[in-house]
Each structure stands twice: as C-alpha cells, then as structure tokens.
Amino acid sequence: MTETILAAGPTIRLAAFLGVLATMALWEVTAPRRQRDIPRVIRWTNNIALVVLDTVILRTMFPILAVGLAVMSEERGWGFFNNIDVPASVSIVVSMVMLDLAIYLQHVMFHAVPGLWRLHRMHHADLDFDATTGLRFHPVEILISMGIKLAVVAALGPPAVAVLLFEVILNATALFNHANINLSRPVDRVLRLFVVTPDMHRVHHSVDPRETNSNYGFNLPWWDRLLGTYVAQPAKGHEKMNIGIEQFHTRRDLWLDRMLIQPLRGPPSGHALDSHSTAKEQK
Template sequence: MVMIILEHALPARRYSGNALKHNLDNLLLGASGTILLRLVPGILAAHLALQNELWQIGISYSLDLPQSSLLFTVSAVVFLDFCIYWQHRYFHYNKYLWRLHRVHHSDTMLSASSALRFHPLEILLSMLIKSALVLGLGIPFVAVVLFEILLNACAIFNHTNIRLPKRFEQIFRRLVVTPSMHRIHHSTDLVDSNRNFGFCLSVWDRAFNSYAPLNSSGINNFVMGVKEVEKTESEGLASLITQPFKQQR
C-alpha cells in the first residue's frame, strides 16, 4: 500500500490505460496463485524447512554446519537470491517456461501490483524449485522465511512506478535492484528484456554480464510488454490464465 501511494505521488511514467482494472487483474492473478499453493501446503519451502529440522536432510546437515548462526542464515538468504536470479534467466531462455513467465511480461503498465502478476503454474513451479533447494541444501526455516519476506518486499519495490532521486538511485542500485533498473527488463525490446534479471541484489547481473544501466535506446519512455501478445490477451483474469496455452502470432 505504501508503494501504491508513492507511485501516485512520484510517478516515473504516466499510466496509459485504466489503472484500476490493471491493478485488479494483477491482484486477482496473484490471488489465484496463492489459492493454488493453499491447496498443496505440503510443498511450501518454509513448511519443508521446518520439518527438515527433524529430518535433517541436505548438505548443510551432512557437513554439520552451524544452522543457528547469523552468518549461515545470511549466507543461505544470499544463496537463495542467487538461485532465483538463475531461475529467472532460465525461464526466459526455455521456450516452454517462457510461455508461463510471459504472462508477467505482458503487463504494459508496470506498477506495484505487477509484482503479483505471475501465472499460478509459474508460482507453483517456482515453489517446487525453492523447496528442492531447501531440502537438498538443508536451508533452515528462519532463512527461508526471511528470504520470502525480502523477495516479496523487493519485488513490490522494484516493480513500483516510482521516480527515485537521481543521487539516491545511483547509490541504491549498487546493492539492490531499483525500479528504474528493473523497468528496463520489461521493455518489448529483446536486448533489454534479457538484461537485469535480479529481484533483490543487483550484484548478480553485474557479475554475470546481464546488467544494463539504461535501456538500449537511452530513453525512459520506452514501450513495455511483449510484442507477440495481443492487448486482449494481457487483460482479464481468464485471458491471463489461458494465455500460455494459446498460439501467439
């Protein structure tokens, strides 16, 4: 709610359509993913991490690493962010996974609610990947919960249609992904949309040659969305749910 208020007070770009409908579509899609996860709570990463304190499955338990130490918790959170970066990149390069992720990118009015705009099947698959990491590596419960809070907070922040002060922007993006940095990733230009994959820490894009400080045309008012997705297929809950299964032009 804070981000929604701020993006109306300090917008980076003007809305080109019905903002209320746009936010409602995104909220409904996000809710559908939440409902799906509620139906299969046994796969939730935090749930498995809690159970794993009894099972003690994974590399960290095998190596007898200090599960309760602050250093281990911080390291686990950073490593999960690293994994999400590569998951995001792979969803762009695999044509089948891209069909699911494309629903998120078909948003042409990026705002705080866009952080919730993920297809339910992508949410489910992402949770399965995180759960596998939690069990395989033996990541503790507290690290999983902290990471989920951080991931969601950062996703809402970097999707927000807000204009940060230039000096603050330059300093802040050295550590975390800012709205102007992530906005480039939502350009219709493939050169730009294959840059800035990070959700929280910006270091991964810099380290793995996917960082772009500006979009390829060097302007702020570039077009966002996916070229091959019709406008009618990027609006409305039913269209968003069925979009991955339709043949695109």
C-alpha cells in the same frame, strides 16, 4: 523457536506484503516515474485477482511450503547446513544469498526455455509497470517455482528463520522494484549497488529482446553484473521505452481469462535463445 516461526510466518508475510504494497501504491500516486497509460481499475483488479488465484492453487497443491520444509529438514537432518557445524549467523546469511542466486538462475531458465517462457511472458505482458506487476505470474509458473524452491531448501538445509526472512524480503523487493516510483538518479546509482531498483528492473520489461533478456535479479543486483546480464539503462530512456510483449498489446489481454490462456496463444518468440529475435535486434 521453530514452532514460533511456523505459527507467525504467515502473519508476518501478510503484514509485510500489505504494508509494502500500500506504501508503493501511495508513492506511485505522489511521485510516479512514468505516465500511466492504462486505468488502474483494469490492471489492479485483474492482477490482484490473479495473485489470489495463485495463492489458493499453491495452498491446495502443496501440503508444505518453504518455511515448513526448512523446519522438517532441520528435524530430520536433511541438507547441507544441517550436517555441518557453523555459527547460526553464517548459515542464515549464506542461505539467504544462495536462495537469491537460485531465484536468479530460475529466472534465467524461464527466459531461456521456450516452454517456460510461454508461462513467464505473461508477467512481461502487463502494459504498464507498477507494484502490481510484481504479483502477476501464471499459476503454473508459481507451482513450478515453488517446486524448485522446495528442492533448493531440501538440498541446502537453511535455518527456518533464513527462509522466512528471505521470502519476506523477496516479496518486499519485488513490489519495490516493480513500482512506478521516481527515485533521484544519484540515489538510484547508489541504491542499485545493494538492491535491484525500479529503474534497473524496468529495463527487463522493455519490448526490446536485448533488454527483456537482461537484469534478471529481483533482490540482489550482483548476479547480473557478475554473470554478464546487466544493462544499465534502456536504449529509449525510461519515459519513452515500450513496456510489455509485442504480440499481447491490447487492453483485452490484461483480463484474467486472457492471462490464463496466454501460454497457449502464439509462438514463444522473444525468449533468450530466440534466433529470430537476435537477428531482428542486430538489423
């Protein structure tokens, strides 16, 4: 079973990724939520080039990724679930929920620590909001995120199938909740009880620091509500809210070379503990 998961994992992830991306792109064309301001050719080519670069660097730097480590942990008895006797269904469900909580906490940390915010703000600096925004992460952030994920997998000892399912679902929901798609308001209200919706996550991409530092969930919406980081709607409404980071608001900032050096440019303003942003918000 574990050998099958290892062998089929990359194919399953790639097929799911391409299928969801194509579905979201078609949905964005037929029923967009917001008017597009930047030509797709500029944003899509650079965002997709970035994810290709991220993938190459990740595969080069890490000889083993999360699913492989889960298999190794099971073989060697590492981690919590490999040392207790519980039904497989329980360990799978609990592992997926705990991995999602770890991603939420990691996201909060990347907003709270100025050095990490320098890396993560590149994700926020996209001037439009669509499915490819969910792919836009700095390579150094990707490496740090994978290191954190591997540490969680080693400590938790989740079944390999739980890690594979979690990664497929997380990638799919990241594309979904960044998509520029128009869900009816009643559907959105119900759906966001179970999964992060585009309207919920779009608030997180506002230039308003109060909204930027809210709605950290990528998959499950419960952590924001439970831990006090939930903002239901943007102050200016979804059609009029400004997307991005104020200090990187030119089309030239959307190019791959500028994205890669962005952590070195300007002050790390706008992070969750930035007193200047808080004072500006309260005026």
